[in-house]
Structure formats: C-alpha cells, structure tokens
Amino acid sequence: MTRTRGDLCPGVFRPWPADDGALVRLRIPGGHVSRTTLAALLDVAEAYGDGEVHLTKRANLQLRALPLVDGAVPPEVVEAIRATGLLPHPDHELVRNVLVSPLTGLHGGRADLRGVAAELDERVCATPSLAKLPGRFLLVLDDGRGDLVDRSCDLGLVALSPDEVQLRIGSTHWGPVVPISEAAARLTGLARAFQQVRDAAWHVDELPVPPASQPADPRLSAASEPPPYGEVAEGIAHVQIPGGVLDRAAIDGLPEQLVVTPWKSLITH
Incomplete structure (x- = not known):
C-alpha cells in the first residue's frame, strides 16, 4: 500500500x-x-x-x-x-500505543506483563526518533491467555511461560523466543528498525519486504474470548x-x- x-x-x-x-x-x-x-x-x-x-x-x-x-x-x-x-510525555503522546492483556498480573495468564509494558513505554518515550512513529503503530502484549493473540499489530509478544515470550513482528510473523527480561528492549529495537525503513508505511504489514519470520512456538495459546x-x-x-x-x-x-x-x-x- x-x-x-x-x-x-x-x-x-x-x-x-x-x-x-x-x-x-x-x-x-x-x-x-x-x-x-x-x-x-x-x-x-x-x-x-x-x-x-x-x-x-x-x-x-x-x-x-x-x-x-x-x-x-x-x-x-x-x-x-x-x-x-x-x-x-507530550512529544511521544501519539505513539504510546501499548495494548496489554487487561487481567495480566491480576488473575490468570502465564506471566505478569505490567512491568514489561511500563519498561516498553519508558524506552519508547526515551528514544527521540520514535516520536515520529505513525500514530496508528500498535504494540500488543498477550500474557499467554490468548485474549490478544489474534489482534493485528505492528509489534508485540505472547508469553510462553513466566520467563519467556515469543515476539510478534507484524500481524502474521513470529520473531524469536526471548527472556521476558529482554522483551521491552528487543521491541524498542524493532520499532527503531521499522522507523528507519518505513518510508511512508504506517504499519509493519505494509513494508514491501516481509520481515524475517520464525516458526510459531508450540507453547503458544489459542485465541480466547474476553x-x-x-x-x-x-x-x-x-x-x-x-x-x-x-x-x-x-x-x-x-x-x-x-x-x-x-x-x-x-x-x-
């Protein structure tokens, strides 16, 4: 597009x-x-x-x-x-789009993603170049219960255990499995990479060359209802x-x- x-x-x-x-x-x-x-x-x-x-x-x-x-x-x-x-964060107000499983850390789920979400927001807002991301750029974090695993996104993750997540790159591509402690830094790096190559694209899914993809981890949960x-x-x-x-x-x-x-x-x- x-x-x-x-x-x-x-x-x-x-x-x-x-x-x-x-x-x-x-x-x-x-x-x-x-x-x-x-x-x-x-x-x-x-x-x-x-x-x-x-x-x-x-x-x-x-x-x-x-x-x-x-x-x-x-x-x-x-x-x-x-x-x-x-x-x-007035300079980054348009790009703080971090959607997280609403019950994470409160009830159910495989991991508490509240800390990951907070660190991700801090890292994005501490990176001046990311203030120019499209306002529609969306990061989606599913804590393993499957309530957000089928949501379209630009970047994201799904928890596989309390300590590991698999990254999402675009709506249909999977990235590596990484320790949950590294997740926010890895997603911020991927957002910076998108910003450097996006030209006029608003979403990762619109890039002319699809991102490199890895197999979906067998531990991934199926989509679940609210x-x-x-x-x-x-x-x-x-x-x-x-x-x-x-x-x-x-x-x-x-x-x-x-x-x-x-x-x-x-x-x-």
Whole structure:
C-alpha cells in the first residue's frame, strides 16, 4: 500500500476536527488508570466537551466536542488535560500505543506483563526518533491467555511461560523466543528498525519486504474470548460500560483501581 500523506490519528496536540468539535485521544499504555484520574478527566469533559469520556478498542480514552481554534485545542484545555496526569510525555503522546492483556498480573495468564509494558513505554518515550512513529503503530502484549493473540499489530509478544515470550513482528510473523527480561528492549529495537525503513508505511504489514519470520512456538495459546461480565475472581470484576461511554454516574461507586480494556469495558480491582 502506498501512502500519500501522514496518518492523522488524533492526540491532544493533533486533534481531529469532528462534526461536534475537536476529538482528542489519550494513550494509557497497559490500560491502568485510577477512578480519581477518570473523575478529573470527566471534569475536563464537562467543562469543555460533551461531558463524557469515551473508551476505544485500543484501551485508550477519548474526549469529544472540545473547542477548536485554528486547528488546535485552546491552551487552557490542554493545561486542564495535562493536570489529570494523562499527558506525561507530550512529544511521544501519539505513539504510546501499548495494548496489554487487561487481567495480566491480576488473575490468570502465564506471566505478569505490567512491568514489561511500563519498561516498553519508558524506552519508547526515551528514544527521540520514535516520536515520529505513525500514530496508528500498535504494540500488543498477550500474557499467554490468548485474549490478544489474534489482534493485528505492528509489534508485540505472547508469553510462553513466566520467563519467556515469543515476539510478534507484524500481524502474521513470529520473531524469536526471548527472556521476558529482554522483551521491552528487543521491541524498542524493532520499532527503531521499522522507523528507519518505513518510508511512508504506517504499519509493519505494509513494508514491501516481509520481515524475517520464525516458526510459531508450540507453547503458544489459542485465541480466547474476553472474560464474561461480572466477578472474575475475588475482588476483581469485569464491568460492562454501555456504548463504551463513561459519565459521572458510570464511575460512581467503582473501586479506585481500574483497567481500561480493548472491549470498551473496565476491569476493577
């Protein structure tokens, strides 16, 4: 596929001019967010937008109907968003797309990938050249339960055991099996390699020469469905959010610790 323009994936500093106003997207690698932070973001939505926070299929958050002045969100709105703590790396805000099995480290799975996700985000944000990755570039980390193994991605991994993962390179190619302790560094290196050769491509799958591939490890899990709504384990629940839209009533009474899922729902714990 030949791209004739850059991607227009929205962010706080690159809003999408929708019919109802500016749309901005906030990336939360791994999906972990507190109820207090969501309440602060709802304050912004109520003051400047449509009064709601919208969940996405990449486990990110969106604000809609914000003011748009000369193609930008006004500074006072940017500062209100920044004050929520959800804009920690402004230069890399478009590329912090790290999707992780929502229950990892909480219940089930072969490995706890929360540390890998945090290290990966830190490494990406510490690499200036990666700020220019396409906003649609996606890293997908499956903790071995299979809930994200069939998600299309640019780079990723699947846990084979508590200590080993197999890397993903594009949606259909497998990379080497590596220790989990090396995973974040290896994925960051692969992202840098893509950035050096991508030309106008937005995705690894669009490269003219397919990446080198290795056989899929026999320990890989089959794809699995999301957990049913309701209690998953003691103190952990999967909460349905109708339409993937959060308002003040939707978060009232929720526990403080939450995980945004790619199914437009929440894990509470």
